[in-house]
Amino acid sequence: MNLTLHELARVVSAKNDVSAYPNLVLKNIEFDSRLIQDGDIFLPLKGARDGHEFIPTAFDKGAVVTLSEKKIAFPHILVTNTEQAFQVLAAYYLEKTKVDVIAITGSNGKTTTKDMAAQILETTYKTYKTQGNYNNQIGLPYTVLHMPEDTQKLVLEMGQDHMGDIHLLSTLAKPKLAVITLIGESHLEFFGTRDKIAEGKLQIVDGLVPGGELIAPADKIINAYLPENQKITRFGADSDIHIVDLYEYKDALRFTVNFLDEQLMIPIPGKFNATNAMVAAYIGMLEGVSSENIKRALADLVLTKNRVEWLKASNGADILSDVYNANPTAMRLILETFQTIDRNPDGKKIAVLADMKELGEQSPQLHRQMITALDPQKLDLLYLYGEEIEPLAAAAMTVFEPDAVKYFRKDNEKDALDALLKDLLNTLAPQDQLLLKGSNSMKLSTLIEGLC
Numbered sequence: 115m116n117l118t119l120h121e122l123a124r125v126v127s128a129k130n131d132v133s134a135y136p137n138l139v140l141k142n143i144e145f146d147s148r149l150i151q152d153g154d155i156f157l158p159l160k161g162a163r164d165g166h167e168f169i170p171t172a173f174d175k176g177a178v179v180t181l182s183e184k185k186i187a188f189p190h191i192l193v194t195n196t197e198q199a200f201q202v203l204a205a206y207y208l209e210k211t212k213v214d215v216i217a218i219t220g221s222n223g224k225t226t227t228k229d230m231a232a233q234i235l236e237t238t239y240k241t242y243k244t245q246g247n248y249n250n251q252i253g254l255p256y257t258v259l260h261m262p263e264d265t266q267k268l269v270l271e272m273g274q275d276h277m278g279d280i281h282l283l284s285t286l287a288k289p290k291l292a293v294i295t296l297i298g299e300s301h302l303e304f305f306g307t308r309d310k311i312a313e314g315k316l317q318i319v320d321g322l323v324p325g326g327e328l329i330a331p332a333d334k335i336i337n338a339y340l341p342e343n344q345k346i347t348r349f350g351a352d353s354d355i356h357i358v359d360l361y362e363y364k365d366a367l368r369f370t371v372n373f374l375d376e377q378l379m380i381p382i383p384g385k386f387n388a389t390n391a392m393v394a395a396y397i398g399m400l401e402g403v404s405s406e407n408i409k410r411a412l413a414d415l416v417l418t419k420n421r422v423e424w425l426k427a428s429n430g431a432d433i434l435s436d437v438y439n440a441n442p443t444a445m446r447l448i449l450e451t452f453q454t455i456d457r458n459p460d461g462k463k464i465a466v467l468a469d470m471k472e473l474g475e476q477s478p479q480l481h482r483q484m485i486t487a488l489d490p491q492k493l494d495l496l497y498l499y500g501e502e503i504e505p506l507a508a509a510a511m512t513v514f515e516p517d518a519v520k521y522f523r524k525d526n527e528k529d530a531l532d533a534l535l536k537d538l539l540n541t542l543a544p545q546d547q548l549l550l551k552g553s554n555s556m557k558l559s560t561l562i563e564g565l566c
């Protein structure tokens with residue numbers, strides 16, 4: 115990050131005088147104190163816990179300064195709201211570095227399209243992209259402030275949990291290209307109707323720079339929300355850009371598009387991936403990547419494992435899985451999302467929660483406190499798996515019906531996971547919804563393999 119302490123304080127309108135602090139060049143900005151290293155600045159956020167509690171730990175780990183919403187003894191930059199300061203800082207940093215921003219949103223396919231577009235751009239430019247599910251009002255500023263200093267193209271994924279999310283992200287990022295992959299089904303999102311989802315996604319044009327371009331599906335549900343004075347390219351059959359020939363193989367696709375002469379190949383199946391690849395190729399072409407480089411990048415495609423996604427179990431049940439970034443805030447947020455979605459008719463809502471790792475001696479307390487994020491009216495069955503999660507299992511037994519909580523201690527990993535999977539296979543019905551959340555090291559992904 116190419117920012118000095120005094121510069122950062124000025125940009126976030128610090129309420130205290132920082133001139134006495136040395137004007138250090140700051141290394142990285144982190145809100146998870148476990149990631150702090152020498153020379154970093156700490157960002158206390160109100161997550162599951164108030165991040166201000168972890169300021170001492172951040173300095174133990176080498177932080178040289180922290181943002182703060184209250185006057186403290188440590189070197190600090192006093193602001194009204196740390197989350198807002200984070201966003202103002204990210205917007206400033208984009209201006210300062212003059213990086214070209216490509217913004218991508220959509221119910222499905224945004225992660226794949228983001229990865230494809232980034233790999234195409236990497237053939238020609240220094241490119242950086244959203245990592246994992248860092249696509250919300252915290253993750254996007256984090257991505258901006260963690261991009262390498264010589265980045266030329268930045269591919270930002272924009273997620274929406276609530277109406278207005280994308281407006282904030284787009285006006286912060288000021289993209290030159292805004293891409294909507296597709297408008298998905300509605301019952302698995304807060305919005306209630308596809309039309310509302312479309313309205314929310316089209317906010318991606320709110321920050322589009324003059325002379326920018328919107329790339330969106332031919333789906334007529336978005337026609338009511340199209341911007342007047344921007345270039346618009348629609349994709350889909352017989353649209354501005356479309357697939358001409360498509361040949362499906364077991365693990366690959368070959369296809370041609372109406373805007374490139376080369377036949378393209380991607381090493382993954384699924385017609386929707388051809389559409390995602392076409393959009394990524396079009397982004398590459400607009401950004402001046404040669405058709406040979408576009409072809410080669412798609413042929414050598416390596417996709418990141420999606421982080422937070424809705425999957426279908428082989429029996430038809432809906433699975434919301436986030437088996438990667440496990441910290442108290444992420445667990446609380448995904449429980450809120452999952453519990454807010456209505457049950458399918460006659461369907462059960464089931465959650466599998468596993469240990470969050472590296473939470474130090476506060477681990478029992480941080481796991482136990484997750485009880486306040488669990489609503490017995492909204493969850494029919496709660497599976498708890500691991501060792502550190504035991505305090506939460508004990509607390510859950512007192513607020514849920516006894517047979518609604520099942521605790522699988524992970525003393526011997528293989529047996530516990532097998533027993534948990536067996537129980538799930540006996541319980542999960544086609545109309546059920548299942549949430550899987552826990553640290554990567556808990557290997558909940560093996561449950562996905564067993565269920566899908």
Ligand SMILES: N#Cc1c(NC(=O)c2cc(S(=O)(=O)N3CCOCC3)c(Cl)cc2Cl)sc2c1CCN(Cc1ccc(-c3nn[nH]n3)cc1)C2
Nearest residue numbers: 146159161162163171248252253441442443444473474476
């Ligand atoms: N609440 C909380 C905590 C964390 N939260 C987050 O990292 C976080 C995570 C998310 S997120 O939902 O994961 N998000 C990130 C951005 O992209 C989208 C997904 C968000 Cl939106 C916001 C926050 Cl604040 S990380 C973390 C916590 C609390 C405990 N911390 C470790 C720790 C444990 C013990 C001590 C300790 N100090 N003294 N004794 N013990 C210090 C730190 C680690």
